[in-house]
Amino acid sequence: MSLLEVKDLTVTHRGKPIVDGVDFELNRGESLALAGESGCGKTTTALALMKMLPEGLKQKGGIVLRPPGVEDPINVHRRTETGMQVVRWRHISLVFQGAMNALDPVQHIDDQIGEVIRLHERKVTGKQVKARIDDLLVTVGLTAKLGKRYPHQLSGGQRQRVMIALALACRPSLVIADEPTTALDVVMQAQVLQLLESLREELDLSLILISHDLGVLAETCDRIAVMYAGRIVEIGSVETVFSNPQHPYTKRLLDSLPVIGGRRGLAPPIPGGPPDPGDPPGGCAFHPRCPYSTDRCLEDPPPVEVGPDHLAACHFSPWSSWPEVEPQKVRVDA
Amino acid sequence: MSARWLTGKVAAAILTLVFVVIFNFFLFRVMGDPTTQLARLPQSTPDEIEKLKADYGLDKPLLGQFADNVGDTVRGDLGISQKSRQPVVDEILDALPWTLLLVGTGTLIATLLGSWMGVIAATRRGQKTDDAMLGFSMFTYASPEYWIGIILILVFAVWIPILPSGLQVTPGVEFSSWLAEAADVAEHLILPATAMTLMLLGQYFLIMRSSMVDVLTEDFITVKRATGQRWDRVVRKHAVPNALLPLVTLSAIQFGAVVGGAITIETIFSWPGLGELTFQAINDKDFPVLQGTFLIFSFGVILANLLADILYFYLDPRVQTK
Numbered sequence: 003m004s005l006l007e008v009k010d011l012t013v014t015h016r017g018k019p020i021v022d023g024v025d026f027e028l029n030r031g032e033s034l035a036l037a038g039e040s041g042c043g044k045t046t047t048a049l050a051l052m053k054m055l056p057e058g059l060k061q062k063g064g065i066v067l068r069p070p071g072v073e074d075p076i077n078v079h080r081r082t083e084t085g086m087q088v089v090r091w092r093h094i095s096l097v098f099q100g101a102m103n104a105l106d107p108v109q110h111i112d113d114q115i116g117e118v119i120r121l122h123e124r125k126v127t128g129k130q131v132k133a134r135i136d137d138l139l140v141t142v143g144l145t146a147k148l149g150k151r152y153p154h155q156l157s158g159g160q161r162q163r164v165m166i167a168l169a170l171a172c173r174p175s176l177v178i179a180d181e182p183t184t185a186l187d188v189v190m191q192a193q194v195l196q197l198l199e200s201l202r203e204e205l206d207l208s209l210i211l212i213s214h215d216l217g218v219l220a221e222t223c224d225r226i227a228v229m230y231a232g233r234i235v236e237i238g239s240v241e242t243v244f245s246n247p248q249h250p251y252t253k254r255l256l257d258s259l260p261v262i263g264g265r266r267g268l269a270p271p272i273p274g275g276p277p278d279p280g281d282p283p284g285g286c287a288f289h290p291r292c293p294y295s296t297d298r299c300l301e302d303p304p305p306v307e308v309g310p311d312h313l314a315a316c317h318f319s320p321w322s323s324w325p326e327v328e329p330q331k332v333r334v335d336a
Numbered sequence: 337m338s339a340r341w342l343t344g345k346v347a348a349a350i351l352t353l354v355f356v357v358i359f360n361f362f363l364f365r366v367m368g369d370p371t372t373q374l375a376r377l378p379q380s381t382p383d384e385i386e387k388l389k390a391d392y393g394l395d396k397p398l399l400g401q402f403a404d405n406v407g408d409t410v411r412g413d414l415g416i417s418q419k420s421r422q423p424v425v426d427e428i429l430d431a432l433p434w435t436l437l438l439v440g441t442g443t444l445i446a447t448l449l450g451s452w453m454g455v456i457a458a459t460r461r462g463q464k465t466d467d468a469m470l471g472f473s474m475f476t477y478a479s480p481e482y483w484i485g486i487i488l489i490l491v492f493a494v495w496i497p498i499l500p501s502g503l504q505v506t507p508g509v510e511f512s513s514w515l516a517e518a519a520d521v522a523e524h525l526i527l528p529a530t531a532m533t534l535m536l537l538g539q540y541f542l543i544m545r546s547s548m549v550d551v552l553t554e555d556f557i558t559v560k561r562a563t564g565q566r567w568d569r570v571v572r573k574h575a576v577p578n579a580l581l582p583l584v585t586l587s588a589i590q591f592g593a594v595v596g597g598a599i600t601i602e603t604i605f606s607w608p609g610l611g612e613l614t615f616q617a618i619n620d621k622d623f624p625v626l627q628g629t630f631l632i633f634s635f636g637v638i639l640a641n642l643l644a645d646i647l648y649f650y651l652d653p654r655v656q657t658k
Contacts, residue, residue: 052562083567090564098562103555106574108653118563152653168563 454544477538
């Protein structure tokens with residue numbers, strides 16, 4: 003049974019879709035990558051899962067959570083703000099992008115962690131809270147005495163570890179990590195990713211990892227969903243999608259990754275820019291930038307099953323091979 | 337608190353004070369020979385003028401006079417008022433409590449009310465409440481405080497005569513107890529304190545509002561909400577403590593500045609504080625009193641800045657490691 007089931011999730015701003023009919027499932031202990039360019043709706047999707055969209059954005063569509071140990075499934079989409087307050091952090095927690103400002107600057111670390119434990123577990127004693135905080139800090143590779151510090155007294159990497167400790171404080175079954183390593187240097191990135199990965203195995207967590215960094219996602223995740231203009235254009239296991247991409251956007255995205263030891267120089271860019279969120283081109287939103295597009299692409303492409311647990315939303319999927327693209331054929335008027 | 341940090345701050349404050357004493361002395365010497373001010377009667381004889389100079393120590397060279405002045409100031413002797421013939425220190429000490437009462441009341445109410453309004457407006461940004469509060473505070477901020485004072489007198493002392501128009505206490509009344517006297521003073525305090533509050537409120541409100549608006553867009557606010565805390569709790573426990581920092585500094589610094597800035601309000605309400613003392617001294621060309629009040633005003637600003645620094649130290653942990 004899946005832990006999270008998202009069905010036809012749509013987020014609109016003044017009637018225009020920012021996220022447009024996103025479907026996916028997430029199993030217990032599984033990690034799903036959400037990849038795509040800035041503005042494609044990754045973060046909006048994540049916030050919608052917690053019903054935390056900023057004012058002016060409206061969400062529709064089913065979000066069902068089945069945390070282990072909870073009998074009835076939680077219908078997130080039907081919950082009110084008050085109803086969501088007991089779901090947030092207890093079942094879904096968030097590792098925020100930019101560890102720098104994600105913690106309250108005038109609150110001690112241990113107070114920030116203790117606060118959420120007390121909030122969700124009414125009967126917990128002060129001693130237990132203290133023990134839990136120390137334990138959490140040690141779990142994420144810090145020492146318990148750091149709890150007495152303020153966020154500004156920690157390094158960027160330490161702050162991100164504190165953020166992870168905070169996310170685990172109420173033992174949630176799902177952690178959403180939104181660009182958890184973006185503000186960190188490469189060494190710290192690797193450490194934080196390893197930490198997330200080992201914690202996921204240890205605690206049987208499900209993880210949704212949002213990043214534009216395909217390298218990061220490939221190392222950490224079981225499955226990947228590639229988003230473009232508010233839609234999932236391709237979803238499948240990381241191995242399959244990386245070795246056998248079935249959507250031109252995924253293909254181009256992967257081609258843009260530099261290969262260590264490969265030919266030096268810049269990878270061919272995807273021409274044009276991402277479409278205006280809320281006003282994407284009709285049909286397949288990628289068609290103005292796609293070297294293979296035809297008139298058929300002006301129609302909405304349905305997701306096609308191109309392999310076991312591998313969907314791609316392209317009229318021409320499955321692609322058996324990718325024709326060479328002449329640079330001239332690339333339309334840059336997108 | 338690190339002792340070094342505190343020593344540095346105190347040393348800077350003392351240094352500023354020393355500069356003020358030096359400047360204050362020479363400022364009044366630039367205005368000319370004080371004896372011409374003292375001997376205003378045209379029939380003063382040279383002998384009388386010589387005697388005046390000797391009495392006031394003005395026959396000594398300038399640096400000698402300065403040394404005397406510094407010595408007297410340090411000993412707490414600010415000279416004799418030329419008008420009342422009372423020691424300036426006594427005049428200031430008589431007026432100071434009244435100013436502190438008025439400025440303290442006004443600052444306290446303006447800070448509390450301004451920050452409360454700022455939180456309300458920022459959390460309802462763009463809504464009617466926000467617009468109304470913005471309009472009101474812009475209006476009071478832009479209005480001169482003496483004009484507000486006059487309007488208050490006109491409305492609440494003349495048209496609807498429910499409050500006294502001036503003074504700190506009803507003259508010629510024997511009070512049965514200190515409580516009755518305090519009540520009478522409180523009644524007299526209402527209008528000037530309201531004027532003072534309105535003078536400060538707009539600025540405090542605007543600072544708090546913009547500070548809140550900034551803090552509410554911070555990532556940690558989203559995180560706190562994501563932890564399942566109720567929105568009003570996020571605002572109260574996380575946004576307000578962070579947004580309060582600029583306001584606290586401002587009101588502490590303002591408190592010092594306003595001790596002198598209360599001149600117009602005190603004059604309009606005949607409030608016997610430092611402001612009115614200064615106003616009278618200007619009218620009477622009573623230089624020793626002016627020199628004394630200037631010193632106290634500067635001292636107030638310097639002390640308030642020092643206190644603001646120390647307060648900030650406790651409120652913002654980020655200052656402590658620097």
